Amino acid sequence: MIAMSQRPDLPDTHYLDNRIFTDEAIFRRELEDIFQKVWLFACHESEIAKPGDFRATVAGGKPIVAVRGTDGAIRAFYNVCRHRAAQVVCEDSGNAKEFQCFYHHWTYALDGACTGIAKPEGYKRVGLDKAKLGLIPLRCDSYAGFVFVCMNDAVEPLNEYLRDIFAPVLAPLSTTPLEVFHFHQATIASNWKLWQDNNSERYHSYLHAINRKTLPWVTGRNSPMKLRMFARGHSGYWSDGDAAANYSAGGYSGLSAEGTLPGLQENEMRVINLFPDVMINIRSNVVRVDRMVPLGPGRTLVEWRGLGVKGDSAELRAKRLRHHNLFWGPAGRNLSEDVIAVESQWKCMAADAVRYSILAREEDLNPTDDENVRAFYREWGRRVGLRANAPLEGSDATAG
Amino acid sequence: MQQLDDRLAELVDREAIRELIGATAAVLDAEDLARWIELFAPEAEYELSAYSPAIRAPMSWWKTARPDLDRMLEDVGQHVRDRGRRLHVVSPVAIALAGNRATARSQFAVMRTRQDGETHLYVAGRYEDELVKPGGRWLYARHRVILDTRMLETFTHLPL
Numbered sequence: 001m002i003a004m005s006q007r008p009d010l011p012d013t014h015y016l017d018n019r020i021f022t023d024e025a026i027f028r029r030e031l032e033d034i035f036q037k038v039w040l041f042a043c044h045e046s047e048i049a050k051p052g053d054f055r056a057t058v059a060g061g062k063p064i065v066a067v068r069g070t071d072g073a074i075r076a077f078y079n080v081c082r083h084r085a086a087q088v089v090c091e092d093s094g095n096a097k098e099f100q101c102f103y104h105h106w107t108y109a110l111d112g113a114c115t116g117i118a119k120p121e122g123y124k125r126v127g128l129d130k131a132k133l134g135l136i137p138l139r140c141d142s143y144a145g146f147v148f149v150c151m152n153d154a155v156e157p158l159n160e161y162l163r164d165i166f167a168p169v170l171a172p173l174s175t176t177p178l179e180v181f182h183f184h185q186a187t188i189a190s191n192w193k194l195w196q197d198n199n200s201e202r203y204h205s206y207l208h209a210i211n212r213k214t215l216p217w218v219t220g221r222n223s224p225m226k227l228r229m230f231a232r233g234h235s236g237y238w239s240d241g242d243a244a245a246n247y248s249a250g251g252y253s254g255l256s257a258e259g260t261l262p263g264l265q266e267n268e269m270r271v272i273n274l275f276p277d278v279m280i281n282i283r284s285n286v287v288r289v290d291r292m293v294p295l296g297p298g299r300t301l302v303e304w305r306g307l308g309v310k311g312d313s314a315e316l317r318a319k320r321l322r323h324h325n326l327f328w329g330p331a332g333r334n335l336s337e338d339v340i341a342v343e344s345q346w347k348c349m350a351a352d353a354v355r356y357s358i359l360a361r362e363e364d365l366n367p368t369d370d371e372n373v374r375a376f377y378r379e380w381g382r383r384v385g386l387r388a389n390a391p392l393e394g395s396d397a398t399a400g
Numbered sequence: 401m402q403q404l405d406d407r408l409a410e411l412v413d414r415e416a417i418r419e420l421i422g423a424t425a426a427v428l429d430a431e432d433l434a435r436w437i438e439l440f441a442p443e444a445e446y447e448l449s450a451y452s453p454a455i456r457a458p459m460s461w462w463k464t465a466r467p468d469l470d471r472m473l474e475d476v477g478q479h480v481r482d483r484g485r486r487l488h489v490v491s492p493v494a495i496a497l498a499g500n501r502a503t504a505r506s507q508f509a510v511m512r513t514r515q516d517g518e519t520h521l522y523v524a525g526r527y528e529d530e531l532v533k534p535g536g537r538w539l540y541a542r543h544r545v546i547l548d549t550r551m552l553e554t555f556t557h558l559p560l
Contacts, residue, residue, distance in 0.1 A: 047455060055454075092454040183455045186551055209478035252471070321460055326472075331448050331462040333472070336555035337480045 005355045012389050013374055014360040018349040020391050021191035026384070027297040033384045034276050035060035039141075039148040039161050041278045041291050042066050046145065046179035046310065048074060052095040052110060058293045058301075059149055064138060065089045066147055067096075069110045074142060076149040077112050077135035088135065099135075108135050144174040146289075165234035165272050171263025172270070172282050181317065182306030184330055188339055190346035192277060192294040193380070195302060198338050199271075199279035199290060200235060200376060202367035207341055208334045210327065213250035218367045225269075227365040227372045233275030233379025235372035244268050245283070252326065256319045259285040259309065273372070275379050286320040288328050298346050304328065304335070356389070414495050416538045417504055417531060424543070425488035425508070428559060433473045436559065440466060441532050441539040448560060450525075450547040462559075481557040484512040486522065500533040501541075510560060512553070523549040523560060 008015045020026055043055040043066055054067040056079055063079040065088070081088050081101040088101045088108065098115065100107045107116035112135035117123065120130075139150040141158040144166055148158050155161070166173070188195065198204060205211040205218040218225070225239040244267035247255045257266035264270065264284055271281045277292040286308060293301035306328065308320040327334040348354065359377070363369040377388040387393070420439060427435040440446070446469055448462040464472060491507040505528050512522035525547035532541045545560050 093456060180455050181457070182459050182461075183452045184450070184459065184461070184550060185454075186553075186555070207480060209475055252468075318463075321463065325460070325462055325464075329459075329461045330552050330555045331557070332555070333475070333479060333557065336482070336557055339555055340480055340482070 004353055007389075008356055008358055008360075010358065010360050012387065013378070014370075015356050015358050016377065016388050017391050018355055018357055019352070020380075020386070020388055021194060021346060022297050022350050022352070023391070024297055026386070026391060027191075027294070029384050029386075030380075031061045031294065034380070035294070036062075037152045037155060037383070038276060039139075039150045039155065039158050041274070041289070042076060042140075042147045042149045044145055044178070044180050044289070044305065044307065045074070045142055045147055046177070046307075047093065048147070049179075050095065052097060053093070054089060054096060054099075055093045056089045056091065057303075059138075060151055061294070062151070063087055064149060065099075065135075066140065066149065067110050071111075074140055074147055075111060076138045076140035076147075078138065080136070081106055082114060082133040082135070083117075112137055144170055145178060146173075161232065162234075162274070165230045165232075165236060165274060168228070168236065168238060169270055169272055169280060169282060172261035173280070173287065175262035177310040178287065178307040179310040180305050181308050181321065182324060182329060183303065185301055185303045186330070186339070187295065187299055187301050188343060189298055190300060190339075190342040191297055191349075192292045192300040193376075194342040194345050195290070195292060195300060195338075196273065196277060196279070196376065197373055198342050199281075200273045200372050201370060202237065203361060203370070204338075204341065205368075207337050209337075210250055210252070210333050214245045214247050214252070221366075223366050225367050227367065227369055229365070229372060229375055233376050234273065235375055236270070236272035237367055237372070238270040239268065255323055255326065257284050258319050259312070259316045261285060261287070261309075273376075275376060283323055283327070286324045288324065298350055410497060413497055413502070413533070413538070417495050417502055418493050420531070420538050420540075421490060421493055421504060421506055421527065421529070424540075425490050429485075429487055431558065433476060433558075437466070437470055437473060439540055440469070440543065441534060441541050442466060444540045445469075445542050446540075446559060447542070447544045448547070449545065450550050452550065476557050479557045482512075482554045484514050484522075484554065486558070487511040487513070490527075502531040502533075502538070504529045504531060520553065523547050523552065525549060525560075 040059045047055050048068045051068055051070045054065050056065040064076055065079040066076045068074050079087055079089050083104055083106045086101055086103040088099050098107050098109055105118040109115045114130040114133040117130050143158055143162045202218050228236040260266050267284045269283055273279050279290040281288040289305040291303040295301055306324045308317055359370040359373050361370040381388050445465040449460045451458050489509050493504050493506040496503045507526045509524045510522045511519050513519040528544045530542040531538050
């Protein structure tokens, strides 16, 4: 009988121990060693377009708020009052002249400075200095309209972190200003890495009824589309030639490529996956951005954004929306299938019925090659100091 | 006498629209999409929408007119999709008649019974419908679903 814990007869880099998706201690380690030591996407600049606009979320397990100041600069802070640690900004988004903690009414300026303490005379004897009690800032910077935060001063500048992986999508993402027209989120019963895997590997095109018809070059032997590998665990896939989606082959003739973003062919797809938790997927005239908030080994809040061109006519926006919604969103034909798949994986992994899963496809970077996922786990292993195929058997080895 | 006839005709129309909305729920619960689409006029549009406080804007999650809507529904059987069983509960309907056109507004909730037998509230929202009566039968010209629910436990290939 084959044991559930029998290792596949494959190189160490070509399979995973499924406990990296379910182990509580590994999850905590990921928050500290990965999420708190990388640049994390927080929001798109268009979400905080005007002075005073703010966007509150969770990054790396911490509550944060990004806000555009009266000087136009975007800053980010831990969304925690310096007094007794209540959440200062309680709405997901809005516009404010200042922030006031609801609990004891300490107030903060948009640049984080503590500007008011209720009944301040009570602190006179101890000499409390509000100048030293501003909201605690995070590093915050933007790239191509995408706002990122970082909790660690030792991490390289954002430009250095993203420059190479963003280069092939810079034209569609930053030539004309984009804006978010779609935002929804869901807590999925799965591990955050499984969602990133799903966003990275193209082998699962077999899962999608639409892709089976409209993307024949994905499942074919050779494809003009190739995986693109970058340092730091980033990857992507796009074509230098003809790899446009053939929607009419699937009977979806109503889709329009009108408004194709700069630098792309009609119905071209370009996708980048940023380590650890972001995917930017461009389908010619519309952009999808996934962001993850890991809540536990088997719980992940996923945010999905859809972006179009700011100032679109109603007619053109409707065309982008139609393209977006066919695949994505809570009623999208593909996204629904993806969520079912990663939840199924995690349920089985949590049962520890079969210990290992396989990432062994080698296809010269054709879309169904697993090399981009293997690269992700090499970076994961380097950062958490564990081998992805043997995480509980020694802590100092690095996969790959 | 004419007034009585008019009043009776109006009541018949109102009852027919209520029956249409009730039938919509029943065919969706039965996953009978062929019958569901028959409740729409030839160029009618279906829309599933919600408001996003995060971006402070309404969102349209599914907005498709016939015949593309018919095409999408044909593929539902090919998708890997939620196997939960759904049950619509629809409130009394507010109807405004204008000859062979009408608007209707109702509140609804969908209960979802998972494969393991547990039932949960899946979504809540309202329908805001525009109706027409070509050939003496009330049909949707626009069937708009506006959800209060923004976070779905599982996504949907089926209309709500």
